[in-house]
Amino acid sequence: MPVLDVTGLSIAFGALPVVENLDLFIAKGETLALVGESGSGKSVSALSLMGLLPRGARRTGGRIRLGGTDITDLADREMRRLRGPRMGMIFQEPMTSLTPVLTIGRQMTEALAVHKGMTGPAARARAVEMLDAAGIPQPAARLAQYPHEFSGGMRQRVMIAMTLALEPELLIADEPTTALDVTVQAQILALMRQLARETGTSLLLITHDMGVVAEMADRVAVMRRGHLVETGTARDIFAAPAQGYTRDLLAAVPRMDGPLRRDPPPAADRSALAFRGIGRSFGARGLLSRRAGHRALDGIDLAVAPGETLALVGESGSGKSTLGRIGARLDLAHEGSVHVAGEEITGLRGAALRKARARVQMVFQDPFASLDPRFTAGATLAEPLAIHRGLSGKALRLAAGELMERVGLSAAMLDRLPHEFSGGQRQRIAIARALAPSPQVVIADEPTSALDVSVQAAILELLLGLQRDTGLAFLFITHDLAVVRRIAHRVAVLRGGRLMELGPAEAVMDRPQHPYTQALIAAAPVPDPGALRAPPVPPGPPAAAGPLHQTGAGHWVAG
Amino acid sequence: MLSYLSKRLAMGLATILVATVAVTLLIHLVPGDPVQIMYAQSQGTTPEQLEEIRARLGLDQPIAVQYVQYLGRLLQGDMGVTIRGQQPVADLLMARLPNTLLLAFSAMAIAVAIGLPAGFWAASRRGTWVDSAVMMTAIAGVSIPHFWLGLVLMFWFAVDLGWLPVAGGGPLALVLPAMTLGLSNAAIVARMTRSSMIDVMEQDFVRTANAKGLPKAMVQSRHVLRSGLIPVVTMMGLQFTYMMGGAIVVENIFAWNGIGRLAIEAIFQRDYPVIQGFILVFATTVVVVMFLLDLVYALLDPRIRRS
Numbered sequence: 020m021p022v023l024d025v026t027g028l029s030i031a032f033g034a035l036p037v038v039e040n041l042d043l044f045i046a047k048g049e050t051l052a053l054v055g056e057s058g059s060g061k062s063v064s065a066l067s068l069m070g071l072l073p074r075g076a077r078r079t080g081g082r083i084r085l086g087g088t089d090i091t092d093l094a095d096r097e098m099r100r101l102r103g104p105r106m107g108m109i110f111q112e113p114m115t116s117l118t119p120v121l122t123i124g125r126q127m128t129e130a131l132a133v134h135k136g137m138t139g140p141a142a143r144a145r146a147v148e149m150l151d152a153a154g155i156p157q158p159a160a161r162l163a164q165y166p167h168e169f170s171g172g173m174r175q176r177v178m179i180a181m182t183l184a185l186e187p188e189l190l191i192a193d194e195p196t197t198a199l200d201v202t203v204q205a206q207i208l209a210l211m212r213q214l215a216r217e218t219g220t221s222l223l224l225i226t227h228d229m230g231v232v233a234e235m236a237d238r239v240a241v242m243r244r245g246h247l248v249e250t251g252t253a254r255d256i257f258a259a260p261a262q263g264y265t266r267d268l269l270a271a272v273p274r275m276d277g278p279l280r281r282d283p284p285p286a287a288d289r290s291a292l293a294f295r296g297i298g299r300s301f302g303a304r305g306l307l308s309r310r311a312g313h314r315a316l317d318g319i320d321l322a323v324a325p326g327e328t329l330a331l332v333g334e335s336g337s338g339k340s341t342l343g344r345i346g347a348r349l350d351l352a353h354e355g356s357v358h359v360a361g362e363e364i365t366g367l368r369g370a371a372l373r374k375a376r377a378r379v380q381m382v383f384q385d386p387f388a389s390l391d392p393r394f395t396a397g398a399t400l401a402e403p404l405a406i407h408r409g410l411s412g413k414a415l416r417l418a419a420g421e422l423m424e425r426v427g428l429s430a431a432m433l434d435r436l437p438h439e440f441s442g443g444q445r446q447r448i449a450i451a452r453a454l455a456p457s458p459q460v461v462i463a464d465e466p467t468s469a470l471d472v473s474v475q476a477a478i479l480e481l482l483l484g485l486q487r488d489t490g491l492a493f494l495f496i497t498h499d500l501a502v503v504r505r506i507a508h509r510v511a512v513l514r515g516g517r518l519m520e521l522g523p524a525e526a527v528m529d530r531p532q533h534p535y536t537q538a539l540i541a542a543a544p545v546p547d548p549g550a551l552r553a554p555p556v557p558p559g560p561p562a563a564a565g566p567l568h569q570t571g572a573g574h575w576v577a578g
Numbered sequence: 579m580l581s582y583l584s585k586r587l588a589m590g591l592a593t594i595l596v597a598t599v600a601v602t603l604l605i606h607l608v609p610g611d612p613v614q615i616m617y618a619q620s621q622g623t624t625p626e627q628l629e630e631i632r633a634r635l636g637l638d639q640p641i642a643v644q645y646v647q648y649l650g651r652l653l654q655g656d657m658g659v660t661i662r663g664q665q666p667v668a669d670l671l672m673a674r675l676p677n678t679l680l681l682a683f684s685a686m687a688i689a690v691a692i693g694l695p696a697g698f699w700a701a702s703r704r705g706t707w708v709d710s711a712v713m714m715t716a717i718a719g720v721s722i723p724h725f726w727l728g729l730v731l732m733f734w735f736a737v738d739l740g741w742l743p744v745a746g747g748g749p750l751a752l753v754l755p756a757m758t759l760g761l762s763n764a765a766i767v768a769r770m771t772r773s774s775m776i777d778v779m780e781q782d783f784v785r786t787a788n789a790k791g792l793p794k795a796m797v798q799s800r801h802v803l804r805s806g807l808i809p810v811v812t813m814m815g816l817q818f819t820y821m822m823g824g825a826i827v828v829e830n831i832f833a834w835n836g837i838g839r840l841a842i843e844a845i846f847q848r849d850y851p852v853i854q855g856f857i858l859v860f861a862t863t864v865v866v867v868m869f870l871l872d873l874v875y876a877l878l879d880p881r882i883r884r885s
Contacts (some may be wrong), residue, residue: 165880
């Protein structure tokens with residue numbers, strides 16, 4: 020008898036159907052991956068199983084059986100008795116999923132008291148045991164701490180420990196590692212695999228990441244626009260996808276064993292953008308305290324040539340976004356200088372700074388947040404065109420239309436508002452806006468991380484094309500090494516504000532020299548269920564990296 | 579925690595210092611000669627007498643000297659004497675301050691006792707008739723001015739029914755002014771509580787609490803209420819300042835013997851030392867209450883307590 024058996028599940032937001040006629044089952048101890056792009060209905064399906072649908076959404080049909088019991092029409096009070104001991108759920112955002120005003124211990128023991136009747140020392144002992152199993156050091160001492168005293172990865176471990184402490188038959192994990200760094204992701208996935216195996220818990224894993232699917236799933240169910248497209252064993256789905264959509268989805272996934280960028284950067288004796296000895300600290304610069312604060316960047320020397328793409332790789336807190344912002348003069352360095360096309364822009368002010376800014380433009384991660392929702396695409400593009408190129412009237416409209424066409428949209432879309440575009444189209448508008456003042460350098464901060472894989476591939480293609488046509492220099496900030504392979508000529512690996520490794524993409528990706536780069540590459544999930552996997556190696560504490568020394572042609576390693 | 583509190587304390591003291599500067603400048607911001615204005619109504623003051631008063635108030639000195647002298651006297655608890663009657667201002671204010679504080683805190687208690695549960699109730703029944711009814715009442719409550727509500731309550735409960743005294747002192751006489759001030763603020767507290775709770779109910783951590791299968795009452799009281807109170811407490815600080823301002827109006831309606839009533843009298847009589855003292859006491863009270871609220875805030879939010 021399956022642990023979970025769903026037949027004909029349909030869900031609607033108001034009158035709009037978002038999931039139609041979904042059938043799923045999960046056997047005991049099995050891991051089913053529910054995959055799909057944004058809007059496919061995978062998360063809302065999972066919430067519906069838990070009886071946690073958001074306001075405005077309701078189930079319009081279907082039956083749900085949990086361990087043989089029909090739970091479709093249970094009242095809220097009865098559902099609450101099942102949630103926890105029978106089925107538990109872990110969410111995407113570990114930073115916001117724990118109550119900030121209650122201690123970890125309180126949050127773990129309250130559910131034990133409600134469902135298992137465990138109180139006092141017994142409940143605390145159980146909580147400590149689970150935290151320990153989840154790999155949290157000194158669990159007894161950490162019970163008294165609050166969520167903000169834990170890192171994102173640690174919070175997700177707490178969530179897993181808290182949920183599995185109740186020994187549910189079914190664990191639903193909704194993008195459990197999407198918000199985490201890749202080295203942390205590898206550890207969390209290993210932890211879930213291990214704990215699920217030990218407790219015999221079945222796992223419903225919701226993800227958009229085919230690499231995660233390959234590492235975790237026994238079977239896969241592919242969803243698209245509220246419908247189940249294909250289902251089968253992980254091996255079959257990866258080896259011989261039956262449906263066109265599944266094939267496209269797999270083909271669009273950037274792979275760690277994919278081809279590297281082949282075209283060499285144009286030879287150049289000068290740099291489009293150069294950082295010299297950049298240092299930046301954060302915090303603790305108050306009137307009363309003179310503590311040094313946190314070193315976000317330390318002695319960074321980097322240069323990007325015209326027509327070249329330099330990928331800046333690192334995990335959260337590595338300082339990669341800060342360096343990007345300093346390059347665009349959106350943030351100031353405390354030490355060192357920034358040069359654009361040979362001219363120092365570090366100390367510029369007023370009109371000279373505005374002129375320099377036209378030459379360095381940024382594209383941001385989230386195209387939903389980076390466009391003004393009240394500005395039409397035309398208005399967004401008109402601002403830089405008027406300010407930096409002095410255009411107005413018909414000429415301006417024409418130039419805006421040309422920009423739209425250069426990014427693969429049409430001039431007819433100029434009067435639309437951001438909400439009338441898809442995520443990929445919005446990112447195209449953001450790119451067009453960056454191109455408007457005719458820059459020499461574009462700094463792109465995770466420009467594809469918020470996009471679905473199929474859209475991601477198209478945006479990368481667009482950026483490559485723009486570079487071929489105009490000789491733009493790209494500083495491409497990303498945490499995704501598979502994307503790096505597609506787009507970068509050279510790679511710089513950043514950790515704790517220092518450069519770990521710098522060199523041609525081929526050398527760094529295929530023959531990484533620094534232990535951290537090696538750990539990073541090993542942790543990246545490979546979309547191949549048959550691949551042999553070494554157990555994840557935690558990258559270790561950031562060592563006091565020495566100065567860079569050369570190990571090959573243009574290949575530099577710290578140590 | 580300690581650095582947080584010492585920072586708050588320093589800011590409070592700075593605020594009071596700014597108030598002392600404002601108070602010193604106050605006399606000079608009024609157009610014309612303050613001494614002449616003060617004594618305009620009293621007949622037969624000779625120019626020599628005016629000079630003597632000017633010297634007594636220190637107004638013949640440069641402003642900086644006046645300020646330093648004022649501050650020096652203030653540190654010894656001396657706020658000067660009233661123009662009429664030559665009573666020490668400090669004694670006068672201190673005698674009346676407890677009455678105003680009693681009124682303001684009673685009103686605050688009423689506002690919280692009614693507003694908080696009402697707002698919480700509306701939030702947990704969001705979109706139902708309960709929610710609409712509570713919010714309609716709250717809008718009405720916010721819209722009614724103090725003086726009108728005060729008069730209506732007075733008419734019903736004191737004049738018509740005769741249950742409570744129209745004006746004066748004592749515990750029974752406190753009821754009407756406290757209700758007047760409390761009810762309109764209850765409406766504001768209710769609205770604020772509702773929107774804060776609704777915000778919290780949509781947070782990820784509330785979903786987690788529900789996913790753990792906790793009973794609804796436990797989710798609401800433990801996870802929602804406590805987090806939702808943080809912005810409400812912040813707002814209560816601001817609200818208390820309005821409450822002190824409102825107290826001035828209400829005290830005059832009900833002849834409640836607080837510093838607000840004293841201030842109005844002083845303003846009509848151009849009794850500058852009293853006005854100065856009143857502003858300073860008012861500002862200090864607000865600063866002290868804000869500091870107490872910062873303490874509550876720290877108790878509610880571990881992120882502040884542990885920093």
